[in-house]
Amino acid sequence: MSRRKYHLSLRKRQLTLAFFFITIPTFLMILFIYYPLIFGVKISFYQYDMVGESIFIGLRNYIELLKDPLFWNAFKNSLLYLLVVPPLQIISMLLAVLVDKAIKGRNLFRTLIFLPVVTPITIAAITWQWMYREKGFINFLLRSLHITDKSISFLSDPNIALFAIMFVTMWKGFGYYMVIYLAGLQSIPRELLEAAKVDGARPSQVFFKVTMPLLKPYILFCSTMSSIAALNVFGEIYAMTKGGPAHATETMGLFIYNKAFGYLQFGYSNAAAILFSFVVIAFSLLNFYIFREGGLKSYYA
Secondary structure, eight states: OHHHHHHHHHHHHHHHHHHHHHHHHHHIIIIIIIHHHHHHHHTTTEESSSSSOEETTTTHHHHHHHHOOOHHHHHHHHHHHHHHTTGGGGGHHHHHHHSSSOOOOOOHHHHHHHHGGGHHHHHHHHHHHHHHSSSSHHHHHHHHTOSSOOOOOOTOOOHHHHHHHHHHHHHHHHHHHHHHHHHHHHHOOOOHHHHHHHTOOOOOHHHIIIIIIHHHHHHHHHHHHHHHHHTTTOOOHHTTTTTTTTOOOOTHHHHIIIIIISSOHHHHHHHHHEEEHHHHHHHHHHHHHHHHOOOOOOOOO
16 A cells, blocks of 8 residues: 555544544434423423323413412522532632641541542432431430430421531532542642742731632632532432422422422423523523632732
8 A cells, every 4th residue: 555545544544533523422412412402492382291282382381480489489499509508618628728738647537528429319318317307316416415405307397407408418519529629729839839938928828819819710610510509409309308398498400300290290390490591501600700710819919
């Protein structure tokens, strides 16, 4: 084979390989992401229950949603989840700062914090259900420390049930975000930190003027992912309370699921999902706007 034919054959094989690398993922994305998305938007304008004939009803699903008190209750619970859970990821950052130092037993500490991340949600939910029981470990601890005289109904009191589940979500997420922040801390050149100390910057100035600005890409990622996770929370609520008592812990994820698979109102459920998707996108863009800038700050300011 001549040199020219060899190069033409090699180029042909490369183009064929590139064609398959592009077309196969594109086909899978169209099949499993874009087609269900477009189909979901379409049936949000229909009365659709997968059994009878689908009937086009225009915007009626959206109009009824805006009048549905359970929709607004779930919407409020999701926003409450968003206001409480993601901001507390700052604890993950503090844990990362702690385990980044050369302290004794830090590998064990890292493992213990990360352990909840790999615990299946059903196992975590059952464990915490047991701990939250009136005769469970937490009530036993509170009574032993004389913090309360009677047992607290963590999961059956509408006023505190949602916060009790929020704690489980945070407990599972601390380790995940800690690992990301730890990777960010270890990517910061030590020379910059040492130079700041040599220049006379106090430890707090080094952290807020050097470390924090350089961590902004990691903060952006963690903030965006935790916001999306908080708005879409489902597993722990479904496993622990199924939205009860009296819809007190029903978030948008559970509301959409119940309407679709509990009442077979797929059109109504998809309309709720479409509306709520705009909220998730808005908060994601807000995160990108807030944390759009990074870089070092002067510690003399």
